[in-house]
Structures are given as C-alpha cells and as structure tokens.
Amino acid sequence: xxxxxxxxxxxxxxxxxxxxxENLQKIASQVRRDIIRMVTSAKSGHPGGSLSxxxxxxxxxxxxxxxxxxxxxxxxxxxxxxxxxxxxxxxxYYSVLARAGYFPVSELGTLRKMGSRLQGHPxxxxxxxxxxxxxxxxxxGLSVAAGLALAKKMDGDKHLVYVLCGDGECEEGQIWEGAExxxxxxxxxxxxxxxxxxxxxxxxxxSVCGGGDLQLKWQAFGWNTVxxxxxxxxxxxxxxxxxxEMGRKTNRPTMILxxxxxxxxxxxxxxxxxxxxxxxxxxxxxxxxxxxxxTLGDY
Amino acid sequence: xxxxxxxxxxxxxxxxxxxxxxxGKADGRVVALTADLKGSLKxxxxxxxxxxxxxxxxxxxxxxxxxxxxxxxxxxxxxxxSFAEFVTGRVYDQLRQEVSYGKTNVKIASSxxxxxxxxDGATHQTMEDIALMRALPEMVVVNPCDYxxxxxxxxxxxxxxxxxxxxxxxxxxxxFTDPDEPFEIGKAYVMNEGKDVSVxxxxxxxxxxxxxxxxxxxxxxxxxxxxxxxxxPLDGDTIVTSVRKTGKAIVAExxxxxxxxxxxxxxxxxxxxxxxxxxxxxxxxxxxxxxxxGLMALYGLDAAHIIEKVKSIL
Numbered sequence: 001x002x003x004x005x006x007x008x009x010x011x012x013x014x015x016x017x018x019x020x021x022e023n024l025q026k027i028a029s030q031v032r033r034d035i036i037r038m039v040t041s042a043k044s045g046h047p048g049g050s051l052s053x054x055x056x057x058x059x060x061x062x063x064x065x066x067x068x069x070x071x072x073x074x075x076x077x078x079x080x081x082x083x084x085x086x087x088x089x090x091x092x093y094y095s096v097l098a099r100a101g102y103f104p105v106s107e108l109g110t111l112r113k114m115g116s117r118l119q120g121h122p123x124x125x126x127x128x129x130x131x132x133x134x135x136x137x138x139x140x141g142l143s144v145a146a147g148l149a150l151a152k153k154m155d156g157d158k159h160l161v162y163v164l165c166g167d168g169e170c171e172e173g174q175i176w177e178g179a180e181x182x183x184x185x186x187x188x189x190x191x192x193x194x195x196x197x198x199x200x201x202x203x204x205x206x207s208v209c210g211g212g213d214l215q216l217k218w219q220a221f222g223w224n225t226v227x228x229x230x231x232x233x234x235x236x237x238x239x240x241x242x243x244x245e246m247g248r249k250t251n252r253p254t255m256i257l258x259x260x261x262x263x264x265x266x267x268x269x270x271x272x273x274x275x276x277x278x279x280x281x282x283x284x285x286x287x288x289x290x291x292x293x294x295t296l297g298d299y
Numbered sequence: 300x301x302x303x304x305x306x307x308x309x310x311x312x313x314x315x316x317x318x319x320x321x322x323g324k325a326d327g328r329v330v331a332l333t334a335d336l337k338g339s340l341k342x343x344x345x346x347x348x349x350x351x352x353x354x355x356x357x358x359x360x361x362x363x364x365x366x367x368x369x370x371x372x373x374x375x376x377x378x379x380x381s382f383a384e385f386v387t388g389r390v391y392d393q394l395r396q397e398v399s400y401g402k403t404n405v406k407i408a409s410s411x412x413x414x415x416x417x418x419d420g421a422t423h424q425t426m427e428d429i430a431l432m433r434a435l436p437e438m439v440v441v442n443p444c445d446y447x448x449x450x451x452x453x454x455x456x457x458x459x460x461x462x463x464x465x466x467x468x469x470x471x472x473x474x475f476t477d478p479d480e481p482f483e484i485g486k487a488y489v490m491n492e493g494k495d496v497s498v499x500x501x502x503x504x505x506x507x508x509x510x511x512x513x514x515x516x517x518x519x520x521x522x523x524x525x526x527x528x529x530x531x532p533l534d535g536d537t538i539v540t541s542v543r544k545t546g547k548a549i550v551a552e553x554x555x556x557x558x559x560x561x562x563x564x565x566x567x568x569x570x571x572x573x574x575x576x577x578x579x580x581x582x583x584x585x586x587x588x589x590x591x592x593g594l595m596a597l598y599g600l601d602a603a604h605i606i607e608k609v610k611s612i613l
Contacts, residue, residue, distance in 0.1 A: 075372060076373065077373075077374070123400070125400070133369075133372060133401055133403075134396055134400050134401045137392050137396045139361075140361070140393060140396060141365075142365070143363075143365020143366050143368075143393075143397075144365045144366070144368050144397060145369060146365070147365060147367060147369020147372075147373070147377075148370075149369075150369070150370060151370050151372075151374070154352075173361070174362055174393075177357075177361055178362045178365065178366075180359070181356060181359065184357070185354070
C-alpha cells in the first residue's frame with residue numbers, strides 16, 4: 001500500500017486547492033503541537049525557528065506548491081521543489097512532510113533517536129521521502145536550489161524551486177554568492193523565503209552581527225523582494241502569489257522576507273532567541289500544548 | 300623492461316578538456332561549471348560546443364559546489380573545475396555536505412595541483428588535497444599520470460555513478476600511455492614488472508619512476524613501477540601482490556606525507572603484508588615559487604632522487 005493511501009483525510013486536504021485559510025491555520029496548529037512534542041521527546045532540537053516558520057511551510061506544502069507525495073522523487077521532475085537551507089528547522093519540516101503524506105506521522109516520534117530516518121538535521125541517506133538534500137551547515141541551500149532551478153530551466157520544466165533560509169543564516173558569505181549566481185543566470189523560477197525573525201543563537205541579529213538592511217541587500221543583488229507577515233495566512237498566500245508573478249514577469253529570482261516571531265504560538269517561547277536550540281521539559285511541554293489546539297490528532 | 304615512448308609533452312589538464320568534450324558529446328547530461336577559470340581548466344572547447352551546458356559561476360567556489368549538487372540531484376552530471384586548492388580546501392565543508400554526505404553525482408576537476416604549479420607559490424600549490432578528499436566518505440580519488448590517461452579517466456569519471464575527485468597539474472609532462480586504453484577506476488596499473496623493489500606512484504611521477512627503473516636496469520636492479528592512478532579506493536590486490544614479490548617498496552607522490560598515497564599504502568600494507576617502506580613526498584611543509592622542474596628537484600621528487608632512494612633500501 002502506498003503511504004498516501006493511509007491518510008485519506010490528508011489526501012482530501014491536498015486535493016482541495018481552495019482550502020480556506022482556517023484549514024491552513026488548523027494544520028499549522030497541529031504542526032506546532034508536533035514540533036513541541038517531537039523536541040520534548042528528543043530532549044534536544046530547535047523549536048524557536050520551527051515555530052516561526054510553521055505558518056509559511058504549512059501554506060507552502062498545503063496550498064502553494066505543485067507537488068504530490070505519491071509520485072515524489074528526489075530529482076523533483078515535474079513538481080515544484082523545496083530546499084530547507086536552515087537544516088536546524090528539521091522539526092517543522094518533518095512535521096509538515098508527514099502531515100502532507102510523505103511518510104507516516106507515527107514516525108515523528110523518532111526524531112533524533114538512534115536508527116531514525118528523522119536525523120537531527122535532514123539527511124538523504126535514510127530515504128526519507130520528501131527530503132531532497134542534506135542541510136545543517138548553513139548558507140548552502142540557496143546554491144543547491146539555484147542549481148535545481150537552473151536544471152529546470154535547461155530541461156524546460158516550468159515548475160518552481162523554493163528555498164528557506166534564516167535571517168541569521170544570511171551572515172554566511174555563500175548566501176551572497178548564490179544570490180549573484182541566481183540573478184546572473186536569470187532564475188525567475190527560484191523563490192527564496194527568509195524567516196525574518198530577527199533572532200539567532202547568541203541573541204538578536206542586531207546585537208550579534210546585523211549590518212545593513214536585509215531587503216536592500218537582496219535588491220542590490222538584483223532580486224525582486226516581497227515582504228509579508230509570516231503569521232497571517234492570507235498575507236502569506238498573497239506574498240507567494242506575488243512572488244511567482246514577479247519571477248515570471250522579470251525573469252529574476254524573488255526573495256520573500258516574512259516578518260516572523262521566533263517561537264510564535266507559545267507565549268513563553270515567542271520573540272526571544274532563548275528557545276532557538278533548546279528543548280522544553282515535560283512541564284513546559286504541557287504548558288505549550290495547552291496553547292495549541294489539537295486539530296488533526298497527535299501522532 | 301617495457302619501453303615507454305614520450306610522444307611529446309602535453310599538460311594533463313588538456314587531457315581533461317578533451318575528455319570533457321568527448322564525455323559531453325557522448326552524454327547530454329554532462330555539464331561543466333567553473334569559477335572564472337575556464338581557460339586554465341581547458342573548458343573552452345566544451346563551452347564553445349555546448350554553450351547551454353557550460354555554467355560560469357564567477358569567483359565563488361562555494362556556490363559552484365552547491366549549484367553543481369543541485370544540477371546533479373536534477374539528473375545532470377556536473378564537472379566543477381578550478382585550481383586544486385580552491386576546489387578542495389576552500390570548499391571542504393560544501394563538498395562534505397552537498398556532494399559526499401549529500402550523495403550527489405558531482406565530478407571535481409582539480410587542476411594546478413602540487414608544487415609544479417610553479418611560480419605562483421604556496422598559496423596556490425596545494426600539497427594537502429588528496430588527504431582532504433580521501434577523508435570524505437565514498438569519495439573516489441584519481442590522479443592520472445599523463446595526458447592520455449587523464450582524458451580516459453575523465454571519460455570513466457563521467458560514466459561512474461558517484462563523486463569523483465580528478466587531480467591533474469599545470470605543466471606539460473611526458474605523454475606515454477596508450478591513448479585508447481580505457482581507464483578503470485580502482486585499478487593500479489603495473490607499468491613495469493620487477494623483482495627487487497616496488498615503486499608505487501601517481502601523477503607525472505610515474506614517468507620519473509619509469510626513467511629511474513630504466514637507468515637502474517642498466518645497473519642490474521629490477522624495479523617494479525606501479526601507477527596507483529586511483530588512490531581511493533586503493534587496489535589492494537595489485538599492491539600486495541607486488542610487495543609479496545619484491546619485499547620492499549617506495550611510495551612517491553607530489554603531495555605531503557599526511558593523508559597522501561604514502562599513508563594509504565602504509566595503512567594497507569601494515570594490515571595485509573608489512574614490508575620495508577620508504578616515502579618520497581613533500582613532507583610536512585608548504586611549496587614555494589620556482590620552475591616546476593626546479594621545484595621537483597628541490598623537493599627530491601624526480602628520477603634522480605628515485606634512483607638514489609631505490610639504492611638506499613636495497
């Protein structure tokens with residue numbers, strides 16, 4: 001039996017392209033519960049950035065991308081592709097992939113455990129469906145996504161390539177090598193997503209190494225830019241639609257800068273770097289779950 | 300001994316350029332990327348023949364590795380080319396995550412390796428690249444000996460499914476192997492059979508070893524010269540068979556001691572068949588400005604020094 005057939009509810013969700021934002025919000029709430037439970041069980045991991053990108057990735061996988069878990073292959077032929085450059089956001093990535101039907105949600109509980117396909121950072125060595133490339137060492141995913149987008153252009157495949165980077169990650173020099181490459185090669189089929197939460201491990205970006213205006217930097221490198229509230233489903237969907245249109249019209253890559261809060265959705269985790277890479281204890285986990293509605297059933 | 304004729308000095312990187320062109324003609328999935336060194340890597344003919352499959356990356360090697368990984372995931376067979384230092388040490392972490400751990404079919408074309416890069420000096424003369432590439436799990440490491448073998452190794456790399464590090468140099472060196480002999484990844488080539496001592500070598504030192512063997516034959520010393528063109532995976536059978544016969548060996552390479560062919564052979568023989576071993580390499584130091592031939596003599600890596608070393612261990 002295909003994995004896909006085990007999840008009739010999810011199939012319905014994927015097939016219904018006109019899903020209301022309320023449904024996306026419900027999925028996002030479940031994904032947030034998954035993140036908290038996974039990281040608590042693993043006793044390590046990165047809840048902060050996972051919670052800040054939950055709404056974006058939920059919108060991407062359940063509404064925006066043209067993809068099909070049943071026919072997915074690593075080469076991404078005939079589908080939109082997604083690269084997670086900020087590999088430490090593995091919890092949200094795995095939850096969204098599982099909830100979308102790439103692999104059983106029951107596997108989410110194995111995160112960071114011995115023998116798991118859900119490695120601490122995404123790996124392609126365990127044949128986990130939906131994962132196109134390994135990530136964890138920062139600043140590299142944009143280059144990979146640019147290579148994928150270039151291949152799609154060469155092959156006449158009109159599908160798009162999406163890549164998610166952190167704002168702190170943009171301190172890596174290679175990001176800007178990838179930025180100029182994508183512009184030079186006219187990659188209008190490449191859409192970048194920045195989790196613009198203003199936080200990194202050691203503190204606020206401002207306090208760590210926050211030089212210059214991030215949006216102006218992308219523009220200076222020849223990219224289209226779109227900014228949006230990364231926790232407002234309607235704004236997220238509109239930003240993706242705008243980005244696709246800009247890319248198509250200009251033949252240039254587009255960066256969507258989503259304003260987000262690290263730790264969004266859990267009051268004691270929100271807006272601080274302190275939960276970037278720390279797992280809650282059992283009590284904190286229950287405190288967090290009390291704030292998040294269980295909508296699709298816990299794994 | 301078997302007689303090898305130098306059909307005229309040629310640079311091994313031109314063998315790569317011709318091999319890349321042929322590989323491109325044979326397989327439409329082959330693409331080439333460079334970081335502003337198209338001419339040095341001899342990619343001009345490929346770029347002229349297949350402009351849509353030639354990807355200029357500018358002076359941004361890290362991005363080049365990532366972009367190549369993306370192209371490989373999408374089904375292309377990318378060759379990335381730059382100077383040896385800039386496609387290894389400079390981008391070690393990118394190669395590790397995107398190519399080795401990431402299991403992508405990327406070929407690393409590494410030119411101007413070693414001290415024979417010459418006048419540019421130590422910043423460009425990597426003597427550590429084999430060590431770095433050997434350290435990456437599943438990476439194949441190939442250092443062919445002349446133009447013909449580099450061309451054939453390039454064709455073999457294109458057909459091989461997995462990452463390959465293909466090392467070659469800057470200067471013109473003797474061209475003496477059979478131009479039509481297909482290259483076998485993982486095979487050590489016994490160039491000359493001998494019974495007194497084995498010389499394991501790679502790159503243009505194979506020619507030097509053959510010259511030394513010829514001179515020593517006149518003195519009644521029989522030297523077995525083995526071209527270990529694939530440094531990883533190492534052809535253990537051929538190497539052990541050779542030392543079972545000779546009982547002693549020299550390992551010569553244009554690379555430093557740490558992590559090079561010498562240590563690879565030493566690790567193998569320590570487990571399989573311990574014999575007296577001597578090493579000829581750069582030791583533990585940096586290169587310097589000079590002519591290729593002058594530097595090889597200074598570092599003790601030419602035929603004259605091999606002759607001396609053979610005599611010293613007999």
